[in-house]
Amino acid sequence: MWKASPGLCDHVARNGSYLSALNGLVLRIYGGAEPASSAGSTQSSTMLCEIKPDGAGLNFEAGGSPGVISKEATQVWSSLEAAAGTATFFRLEAVDDAGDEDSTAIRIQGSVGAVSGDMILSNTTFEVGSPRTIKHFNVVIPSI
Numbered sequence: 001m002w003k004a005s006p007g008l009c010d011h012v013a014r015n016g017s018y019l020s021a022l023n024g025l026v027l028r029i030y031g032g033a034e035p036a037s038s039a040g041s042t043q044s045s046t047m048l049c050e051i052k053p054d055g056a057g058l059n060f061e062a063g064g065s066p067g068v069i070s071k072e073a074t075q076v077w078s079s080l081e082a083a084a085g086t087a088t089f090f091r092l093e094a095v096d097d098a099g100d101e102d103s104t105a106i107r108i109q110g111s112v113g114a115v116s117g118d119m120i121l122s123n124t125t126f127e128v129g130s131p132r133t134i135k136h137f138n139v140v141i142p143s144i
Helices: 006-015 018-022
Strands: 026-031 046-051 060-062 068-071 077-080 089-093 108-113 131-134 138-140
Touching: 006 018, 018 060, 018 068, 046 077, 046 131
Parallel strands: none
Antiparallel strands: 026 046, 026 089, 060 068, 068 138, 077 131, 089 108
């Protein structure tokens, strides 16, 4: 299950909307050991790819099911792979997030896999300069 940062939880508590918290973030896919929490540092991990459409943030919309926030259907999430390696985890985070340990940053972190994980990729192997497109992405808000 993906991990919400304390900053994301605080945003939702104060503003009441996961959707407003997620819009404008970028998707970064990493190789290496996944930090124990989404507040942890990614400084020892390798960023394999950053999805930042047109240099801006990602757009989300309410999904077709209760508690689901989905990638906006019309936005293209595509980028060239920045490094070689095997994807192990991802983060949704602010464009200017440096990946330092930070409990106030709005972040979602999850595992990546080809068969199981919070984010399923048909190919978890990344090569410098290869195109990477994410066609579907859903965040499921856990029920209480």
